[in-house]
Amino acid sequence: MPLIRRILQADSFAGYNRLYAVGRLPGPVTEIPCWAHGRRKFFEFADITASKRRGRNAPPISPLAMEAVKRIDVLFDIERSIKGETAARRHAVRQELSAPVLAELETWMKAERAKLSRHTPVAKAMDYMLKRWDRFARFLDDGRICLSNDAAERCLRGIALGRKSWLFAGSDRGGRRAAAMYILIGTAKLNDVDPQAWLADVLGRIAGTPQNRLDELLPWNWIPEQRPDQAA
16 A cells, blocks of 8 residues: 655645645655545535525525535545544555545536536535545545544644634744644643643653653653652
């Protein structure tokens, strides 16, 4: 199974483009689009519940958008069936089940797009995916890649909700320090470790830990140091 190096899964934000440049050192990052972002516009045009809330101002429900959502959802259903499986198993299932669905989706979308004006909202949603189709299809070739980056966005939700409270980092250096703290705390949470307990213990032990044993303090290896009073 071929492995893709230096992966970044995100939307099409232009700020990431320099990461994908061929001449980047030590090497370009591979762009992996998020299928949840690709599906989102179709979902908006097919959202009957939201249209009812908007009343007369709501745009008409698009049958093409509904069909696109249904076809994309088949891929998400396949992904749910292999959640937690090994990368090799995910790769095998994708080659067997997802690849034919993806090929049919591309054929259908190209055929329907050819009938639409470029100014049609659904056409713009189709263009977003069709122009990046080779990148959207990369999940088929590497079982480590997720279909969407929803998990990462959920982790960042707390930061997004509170950003008005800590709008300014004070300096670029302060921003980098804040980013490092977010990474440490987020990594601890992903490993079901209490970030406060882990940081308090590690900060107290790191100066006396030999360099060749620092990996023992990483969240996935960490064992809290037992104090004499706890042992008693």
